Amino acid sequence: MRNPSKIAVSLTATNSSELSQQLAKLAQAQLRHPLLVEWRLDYWQNWSNLLRGYQLLRQQILPQQLIITLRTKVAGGQLNLTTTAYQERLLQWLPQLSAAYWDVQWLPTMTEFSQQLRQLAGNRQRFIWSCHGLVAKSYLQNLTILRKMATTAAPTDYLKLAVVSRNNADTLALLTATWQAYHELSQPLITMAMGASGQSSRIIGPLFGSQVSFGALTATGSAPGQLPLHQLDQILLD
Numbered sequence: 001m002r003n004p005s006k007i008a009v010s011l012t013a014t015n016s017s018e019l020s021q022q023l024a025k026l027a028q029a030q031l032r033h034p035l036l037v038e039w040r041l042d043y044w045q046n047w048s049n050l051l052r053g054y055q056l057l058r059q060q061i062l063p064q065q066l067i068i069t070l071r072t073k074v075a076g077g078q079l080n081l082t083t084t085a086y087q088e089r090l091l092q093w094l095p096q097l098s099a100a101y102w103d104v105q106w107l108p109t110m111t112e113f114s115q116q117l118r119q120l121a122g123n124r125q126r127f128i129w130s131c132h133g134l135v136a137k138s139y140l141q142n143l144t145i146l147r148k149m150a151t152t153a154a155p156t157d158y159l160k161l162a163v164v165s166r167n168n169a170d171t172l173a174l175l176t177a178t179w180q181a182y183h184e185l186s187q188p189l190i191t192m193a194m195g196a197s198g199q200s201s202r203i204i205g206p207l208f209g210s211q212v213s214f215g216a217l218t219a220t221g222s223a224p225g226q227l228p229l230h231q232l233d234q235i236l237l238d
């Protein structure tokens with residue numbers, strides 16, 4: 001049987017006071033769907049007080065609700081890091097910040113890094129293997145990425161694919177690839193088409209096998225095309 005769909009929301013605070021504000025806003029949210037909270041570390045300005053931010057977060061958010069993500073510029077995030085610097089930061093911080101999921105930017109050539117992560121994480125830690133396409137992709141390109149990511153992921157890890165959409169055909173390519181992957185692969189999926197023309201994928205994604213949809217807590221959210229959290233909660237089709 002399928003798991004119930006979840007909604008995720010990103011905290012994009014740059015410092016502790018912004019984080020408190022975003023958490024206060026989140027505390028007001030009464031949602032129909034189970035909620036995951038993504039902490040986007042790439043927005044955080046001063047990493048010497050990252051642990052302080054984490055403590056603040058944990059006063060309100062349970063570890064089993066938490067996703068921790070460090071998104072680099074090449075994948076649409078805020079931090080300009082080389083692959084090596086990105087991987088070093090993950091290896092440094094993963095043992096210190098406990099979360100249900102760590103988001104990891106997937107690369108075809110990362111066998112050694114993924115083994116290091118798993119060793120550090122032990123059995124309890126699960127991963128979201130992420131691929132962010134900033135250029136629109138065809139059905140086959142989307143499906144091929146999902147299939148390749150599945151070879152890195154454990155059965156309980158998520159595979160996440162976010163691709164830019166220029167039009168309805170791009171969105172359909174993402175949704176139909178999701179549908180095929182849902183029938184072929186054992187891992188749960190999170191997919192979305194980014195941008196205004198991809199917005200429908202955030203609403204009907206669950207009908208095609210995507211299990212988590214991201215809504216926006218702030219005016220801009222954390223990616224183009226996200227719907228406001230409450231609106232998404234009302235209209236998500238699952």
Ligand SMILES: O=C1C[C@@](O)(C(=O)O)C[C@@H](O)[C@@H]1O
Binds near residue numbers: 192
């Ligand atoms: O990977 C994703 C999905 C996302 O890019 C979106 O399009 O909603 C938002 C990001 O914060 C998150 O890490």
